[in-house]
Amino acid sequence: MQLLRANAEYVVRSVGAPIEISHVLVRDPAKERVPELERERLTTDPEVLLGDASVDVFVEVMGGVSPAKSYVERAIDSKRSVVTANKMLLAMHGPELVERAIARRVDLAFEGSVGGGIPVIRVLREALASDSVMRLSGIVNGTCNFVLTRMRADGLSFDEAVREAQAKGYAEADPSLDVDGHDAAHKLVVLAMLAFGARVEPHDVPTEGIRGIEPIDHRFAERFGFVIKHLAFGSDRDTSVELRVHPTLVRRDTALANVNGVLNAISLEGRALGPTLLSGRGAGDMPTAVSVVADVLDVARARRSGVSGLATRTIQVRHRPVSSLDEVFGRYYLRFQVHDRPGVLARLAGALGDAGVSIEQMVQEGGAGSSGVPVYIVLLTHEAREGDVRRAMEAISRSEVAASAPKLIRIQD
Amino acid sequence: MQLLRANAEYVVRSVGAPIEISHVLVRDPAKERVPELERERLTTDPEVLLGDASVDVFVEVMGGVSPAKSYVERAIDSKRSVVTANKMLLAMHGPELVERAIARRVDLAFEGSVGGGIPVIRVLREALASDSVMRLSGIVNGTCNFVLTRMRADGLSFDEAVREAQAKGYAEADPSLDVDGHDAAHKLVVLAMLAFGARVEPHDVPTEGIRGIEPIDHRFAERFGFVIKHLAFGSDRDTSVELRVHPTLVRRDTALANVNGVLNAISLEGRALGPTLLSGRGAGDMPTAVSVVADVLDVARARRSGVSGLATRTIQVRHRPVSSLDEVFGRYYLRFQVHDRPGVLARLAGALGDAGVSIEQMVQEGGAGSSGVPVYIVLLTHEAREGDVRRAMEAISRSEVAASAPKLIRIQD
Numbered sequence: 001m002q003l004l005r006a007n008a009e010y011v012v013r014s015v016g017a018p019i020e021i022s023h024v025l026v027r028d029p030a031k032e033r034v035p036e037l038e039r040e041r042l043t044t045d046p047e048v049l050l051g052d053a054s055v056d057v058f059v060e061v062m063g064g065v066s067p068a069k070s071y072v073e074r075a076i077d078s079k080r081s082v083v084t085a086n087k088m089l090l091a092m093h094g095p096e097l098v099e100r101a102i103a104r105r106v107d108l109a110f111e112g113s114v115g116g117g118i119p120v121i122r123v124l125r126e127a128l129a130s131d132s133v134m135r136l137s138g139i140v141n142g143t144c145n146f147v148l149t150r151m152r153a154d155g156l157s158f159d160e161a162v163r164e165a166q167a168k169g170y171a172e173a174d175p176s177l178d179v180d181g182h183d184a185a186h187k188l189v190v191l192a193m194l195a196f197g198a199r200v201e202p203h204d205v206p207t208e209g210i211r212g213i214e215p216i217d218h219r220f221a222e223r224f225g226f227v228i229k230h231l232a233f234g235s236d237r238d239t240s241v242e243l244r245v246h247p248t249l250v251r252r253d254t255a256l257a258n259v260n261g262v263l264n265a266i267s268l269e270g271r272a273l274g275p276t277l278l279s280g281r282g283a284g285d286m287p288t289a290v291s292v293v294a295d296v297l298d299v300a301r302a303r304r305s306g307v308s309g310l311a312t313r314t315i316q317v318r319h320r321p322v323s324s325l326d327e328v329f330g331r332y333y334l335r336f337q338v339h340d341r342p343g344v345l346a347r348l349a350g351a352l353g354d355a356g357v358s359i360e361q362m363v364q365e366g367g368a369g370s371s372g373v374p375v376y377i378v379l380l381t382h383e384a385r386e387g388d389v390r391r392a393m394e395a396i397s398r399s400e401v402a403a404s405a406p407k408l409i410r411i412q413d
Numbered sequence: 414m415q416l417l418r419a420n421a422e423y424v425v426r427s428v429g430a431p432i433e434i435s436h437v438l439v440r441d442p443a444k445e446r447v448p449e450l451e452r453e454r455l456t457t458d459p460e461v462l463l464g465d466a467s468v469d470v471f472v473e474v475m476g477g478v479s480p481a482k483s484y485v486e487r488a489i490d491s492k493r494s495v496v497t498a499n500k501m502l503l504a505m506h507g508p509e510l511v512e513r514a515i516a517r518r519v520d521l522a523f524e525g526s527v528g529g530g531i532p533v534i535r536v537l538r539e540a541l542a543s544d545s546v547m548r549l550s551g552i553v554n555g556t557c558n559f560v561l562t563r564m565r566a567d568g569l570s571f572d573e574a575v576r577e578a579q580a581k582g583y584a585e586a587d588p589s590l591d592v593d594g595h596d597a598a599h600k601l602v603v604l605a606m607l608a609f610g611a612r613v614e615p616h617d618v619p620t621e622g623i624r625g626i627e628p629i630d631h632r633f634a635e636r637f638g639f640v641i642k643h644l645a646f647g648s649d650r651d652t653s654v655e656l657r658v659h660p661t662l663v664r665r666d667t668a669l670a671n672v673n674g675v676l677n678a679i680s681l682e683g684r685a686l687g688p689t690l691l692s693g694r695g696a697g698d699m700p701t702a703v704s705v706v707a708d709v710l711d712v713a714r715a716r717r718s719g720v721s722g723l724a725t726r727t728i729q730v731r732h733r734p735v736s737s738l739d740e741v742f743g744r745y746y747l748r749f750q751v752h753d754r755p756g757v758l759a760r761l762a763g764a765l766g767d768a769g770v771s772i773e774q775m776v777q778e779g780g781a782g783s784s785g786v787p788v789y790i791v792l793l794t795h796e797a798r799e800g801d802v803r804r805a806m807e808a809i810s811r812s813e814v815a816a817s818a819p820k821l822i823r824i825q826d
Binding site for chain 1: 420670673687707726727729
């Protein structure tokens, strides 16, 4: 609202008409709000908005599925274009809402739903006008990136870093939606809808958070020339799509590895375009507002030109299965904590060899003299099938050499 | 053309009508071309295009100012929208062409002119709908970035790296437009037109290329935790704009520092948006084609909806002076080659102190025992006024301790 007012002149030039805010639907009318917001515009009754024939565009920034979904549906059904920043709603019901909007010839715009102020939706759609996206990967959860950055750069434990994120307002009191990877999975589903035309349920995306990452993993990663990032990854296969969310070792001398703190980044690989990286503030009021306002201007312009729904019509989605993690090929970082006895290395190497996994590098930490204390052994594999790697890890876990559960982190090359 | 054909279905959905290529103006009709191009569409006569009333959009990808400028002007005057990827034409005549297009109510779109496939023009314009850009900096010349990357990572000399760039087709036979910074200055002028509404002549932009960078500078930069990048930099001052193109020390642990080879990157700092980085292939047929096709679809869609010129009307430009380099404040890397005599360090420090420049770090290389051979002294300053730094350097150059001209490289913090 501040942004629309401050740039009113630009709005008129760009849309051909001013944009007026007619109502603001809120839960609590007593709450303190920005001074630009006149109190008489506030309402707690959705019927006031939906019943006002002069409302052209419905902006939904309340979050959550209910009641946002029913409001958005009713706005579409009454031929309003909708702008939303609600990634959970889109991840759960994006394809049906898009179809609904297309059927009613209105627009559904959602730049603010992924990557805050990073215009990734726009770039994806522009690129897709003449290109196809083969692969994408991104840091799409600022909380995870903040926590991993603080652990790596400043030696904090996971709990300390999460507490700091909470104190700074980067993480919720219950941080699980972020640190367990679900928020990133929602965003990946939205990206996959656009990039690959894939209709996927969030719970079908293999999702792993960052709770299992320990300070020692950051140290070992560094030793091998990597940093650990929490990535959402998508790739277009023939009939299926490969989608997954998990911590990843990224080479230290890449741009992605140097996107730190709460910043987000999304890297796209287009057939014609090659690699493209977009980075910026992934969350926060102002960056999201910039995206929402850009969407509002777009749909308002389309409405004024009588071409509402044209942009939304370019989104075409069909059911596509998510390929199994077992069938993924890649390199792996494996960390074992084992009892320091003769023959332990041979046991690890043997189990991996039996599964057809070959080892590229191996490092052992601790163990010199202090017998009885478990030691860490970390190894990087050559390219291997993930199912085979998991089979070997299970065999090792069950054996008497394992002092705790082993940890697998995928490597992005 | 390949891209338009391959994505014909998307084009129809997105524009509401198919796009047909009616003529292709070429210099040499005998030259071998892509198989998609029917020979009967080729012409060497601009009148064939300009005289055909069925032509809606004029796409200019010939490059250079003449005759491109007169073709673009005539296309605009005859009410065609124009898509161009011609950065030189835009740097020299962008504001007048924009005004011309606005007056005739047609669009002038130029995403392909800066950053190849990186959608920086689009992002700037979207962001500006509700935000203002305070600062931008970017690696906008792939040749410079390739040469600097090869020098740093593989120890090549400047000449060797340029020859390799030429062999790979990244540099022209005469590489001066690239390595002397003029191409980057052209792109900066185009960016400044959009980001700051500034009308600036390319020759008013302080421009320095990468010829003066020696392998030893890469070594010293590394020692201090930096890499050397050739950057275009712009900043919005009250009445003036600060624009400059030069090699720059960038902290190694930033995303920008890790954009290597021929890749380009542009970083924007918006008041609401915060920092945003876009990176990708800055040149090449396919990335540029992706940008040109996205523009063609935009202007075709606007034309079909009867709102041609609306997007172009948002560009507003006025003359703004470029602030003097002397008035820039920053930190500096200074490299001196001096005769190894007693008191030489005191002389350097004294000259800097006299000019009010204070030293943060100083490193000397060579000189131990091998008397008579000049030694290198490199120092980093604290923040200082550039005019003061230059004054000190001139005093040192003139003194009898200097064995060769000193080198100044700006530091980006």
